[in-house]
Amino acid sequence: MLEVSPEIEKKINDILNKYIEGEGNVISLLQDAQETFGYIPENVVDWFSKKLDIPESRFFGIATFYAQFHLKPRGKNIITACCGTACHVKGSEKLISTASRELNLKGDEDTTEDGEITFEKVACLGTCSMAPVVIINKKMHGKMTTEKLAREIKSITKAKK
Amino acid sequence: MGPGGIASSGADVISTFESELKKVKVDALIEEGCSLHKVGCFGLCSKDVLVDLEINGNKTTYQYVKPNMVQRIVQEHIINNKPILEWTTDEDYQNFYKKQVKVVLSDCGKVDYDSIDSYISISGYRATEKVLKTMSPEEVIEDIKKSGLRGRGGAGFPTGIKWEACRKVESQQKYIICNADEGDPGAFMDRAVIEGNPHAVIEGMIIGAYAIGADKGYVYIRAEYPLAVERLTLAINQARKKGFLGKNISDTGFSFDIKIKLGAGAFVCGEETALIVSIEGQRGMPRAKPPFPVYKGLWGKPTIINNVETLANIPYIIRNGAQWYSSYGTEKSKGTKVFALTGKIKNTGLIEVPMGITLREIIYDIGGGIEGGKAFKAVQTGGPSGGCIPVDMLDLNVDYESLAKAGSIVGSGGMIVLDEDDCMVNVAKYFLQFTQSESCGKCVPCRIGTKRLLEILDRITKGLGKVDDIEILEKLSSDVKATSLCGLGQTAPNPVISTLKYFRDEYETHIKDKKCPAKVCKDLLTYFIMEATCTGCVACMRACPAGAITGEKKKPHVINQEICIKCGACFDVCKFKAVEKE
Known part of the structure; x- marks a missing residue:
């Protein structure tokens, strides 16, 4: 069994109790774990699996099926580009390549090396009237341009230095 | 206050109104009917923030309102009763509403979304009372059947007939599910309805539950809609407090309650059998139908799944009558x-x-x-x-x-x-990228078929298309459509089929001439600078992330085609239209 610190154990015990009392299931358990830790740590899944006698493969099967779950820690800043149809026809592809270039992300990477910024894509945010849309640290920016996005990214990286 | 309004600083506008109104002591007039409401989406999002001002029955609507405009509105319009005409909505706004008929959206933008009393004051929950106290479930079903309402989620199955089938199944336990997993990119009406008028959806669910004989309901909603989740949760709690949800509703002996289940980000979960297993806590993969959910649904029990918009129509149909609803629309598509x-x-x-x-x-x-x-x-x-x-x-x-x-x-x-600036092959590729990545992988035609379709589209947009690609696309599309397990795969080829039908010439130009007529497909483009128009302002040189542009100040610049990554930054930044693409 993977090591779990007492502090973490307390947190996951709370989640587990909620699961037993309410009408929980593996998805809600993972949703709560992600809410608490920001991602799904392997040792947490291992702990749940032993406690509940549910194979780990079931947890990971679900975690990898749904787009919401992350198996790796995420950046301190999160930038989300909407890839809905309206955003697509209004130039979201350009925004995506700008962000990847500015953040120096290669291939499937979504988080910068220093763990500062995670850049992700989402199917549709449903705010198509403001297309193209980018969310930067939970704030929605409509009618985004490549220049504006590059500027926003620079201001985050600068603030860190 | 839909997300468009919020992102355009709607909350700031509200708080500025609050403080400005306080400053001029309008709060003393609240008893006389001056109050500030926040409402859901008005509909015309491109002119956010929209503010309605009603004085003694005269309504004025302001568009593009910013916090710094509020003071003048309060001073001139509210106090001196002189509307600021240059800020009010224009002809566009009138035309936008002229041909619309609002049923589902009739109260969005009118009711205060976080107040059940506001909803009750506009006849809210009247339909629930009417149904529970004066109608039999069969009568409700008959009404819905007569209204001609069809499922608004996509397939368009008659709602009344679905309810009737579920009513007739004998079972101790039945469920009603509201499908709020609005996954189609480019569609956001369900979100707007929940955010703007959540109680209408709850009412629809109560009435549906009564009609089929269910005592438990679920709303399966996307986690990507946090605002909708928040407002719906609040509305459910309020309805419970007022006794519209819970045990023995309005002393009628009928009990019903609703739980919210958050989706975890899978498009396929909009398919009803996938949605059911997702609520049960598994990977959301569809199964073959029959048995249909009305016979064997959530935890094997008879289950009705209706979309948000469908359910939100129900209270209006019950209140105004089936005939009123069916007076709108065509012979087969009512309302x-x-x-x-x-x-x-x-x-x-x-x-x-x-x-x-x-x-x-x-x-x-x-x-x-x-x-x-x-x-x-x-x-x-x-x-x-x-x-x-x-x-x-x-x-x-x-x-x-x-x-x-x-x-x-x-x-x-x-x-x-x-x-004219959109490339239809690129649009088809965009949709296939989406369906291919959202395919759950259970059945072969969808898992592999969409992948192959995407590969072919991809090579066409890169100028590597082959002469017989169009034929392969057509054959493969019809195979995937015919043999996939669920709606996702059965409809995934539609964007390809329809663009091939109406825009075949664009495909041919991509394949034969290696050109993109709309100048969208990156790999088929070359950017160059027109020597005659270039002023040598160096804007493009600075914008170029690849360092492909060279030239001296005030002299025409040149793009090195070997280094150019075709990002289009120079094209966007040039003020003199000196950068061209071909």
Whole structure:
């Protein structure tokens, strides 16, 4: 069994109790774990699996099926580009390549090396009237341009230095 | 206060109004009827923030309101009763509403979304009381059947018939599920309805539950809609407190309660059998039908799944009568439908129109035509399951049958307008990218078929298309359509089929001439600087991330084609239109 610190154990015990009392299931358990830790740590899944006698493969099967779950820690800043149809026809592809270039992300990477910024894509945010849309640290920016996005990214990286 | 309004600083506008009103002591007048309401989405999102001001029954609407405009509105209009005409809505705004008929959206933008009393004051929960106290479940079903209401989630199955089938199944336990997993990119009406008028959805669920004999309901909602989740949770709690949910509702002996289940981000979970297993806590993979959920649904029990918009129609139908509802629409498609009008169009936003209206009326009368004087090319309806309809079919009636005949669908109601700058092969590729990555992988035709379709489209947009690719696309599309397990795979090829049908020439140009007529497909483009128009302002040189542009100040610049990554930054930044693409 993977090591779990007492502090973490307390947190996951709370989640587990909620699961037993309410009408929980593996998805809600993972949703709560992600809410608490920001991602799904392997040792947490291992702990749940032993406690509940549910194979780990079931947890990971679900975690990898749904787009919401992350198996790796995420950046301190999160930038989300909407890839809905309206955003697509209004130039979201350009925004995506700008962000990847500015953040120096290669291939499937979504988080910068220093763990500062995670850049992700989402199917549709449903705010198509403001297309193209980018969310930067939970704030929605409509009618985004490549220049504006590059500027926003620079201001985050600068603030860190 | 839809997300458009919030992102355009709607909250700041409200708080500024609050403080300005306090400053001038209007709060003393509250008893006389001056109050500040926050409401859901008005519909015309492109003019956010919109503020309605009503003084003694005279309504004025301001558009593009910013916090710094509030003080003047309060001073001149509220205190001196002189509306500021240059800030009020223009002709566009009037035209936007002229041809619309609002049923589902009638109270969105009128009721205060976080107050059940506000909803009750506009006859809210009257339908629930009428149903529970004076009607038998069979009578309710008869009413819904007569109204002609069909599922608004996409497939358009008659709601009354679905309810009747479930009513007739004998079972101790039945469920009603509200499908709020609005996954189609480009559709946001369900979100707007929940955010703007959540109690209408709850009422629809209570009435549906009574009709089929269910005592438990679930709302399966996307986690990507945090605001909708928040407002719906609040509304459910309020309804419970007022006794519209819970045990023995309004002393009628009928009990019903609702739970919210958050989706975890999988498009396929909009399919009903996948949605059911997702609520049960498993990977959301569809199963073969029959048995249909009305016989064997959630935890094996008879289950009705209705979409948000469908349910939100129910209280209005019960209150105003089946005949009233069916007086709108066409012979087979009754009532109204909400569409999300977006893309290259002047007035974007949510519209509700009677079924049977023409595409031309929607795009030119309501939408105000194409942005920036460009030429209309096509309108994409029905999201990834739908198709593109070309310019010569603009007089097509918008209803289930006519759109299906044209090779598209009504679907959930996304309507994305495309202009001359959009490449249809690229649009088809975009949708296939989406369906391919959202395919759950359970059945082979969808898992591998969509992948192969995408590969072919990808190579065409890169100039590597082969002469027989069009034929392969057609054959493969019809195979995937015919043999996939669920709606996702059965409709995934639609964007390919419809663009091949109406825009075949664009495919041919990509394959034979290795050119993209709309100048979208990156790999087929070359950027160059026109020597005669270039002023040597160095803007493009600074913007170029690849360092491909060279030249001296005030002298024409040159792009090194070897280094150019075709990002288009120079094209966007040039103020003199000296950068061209070919």
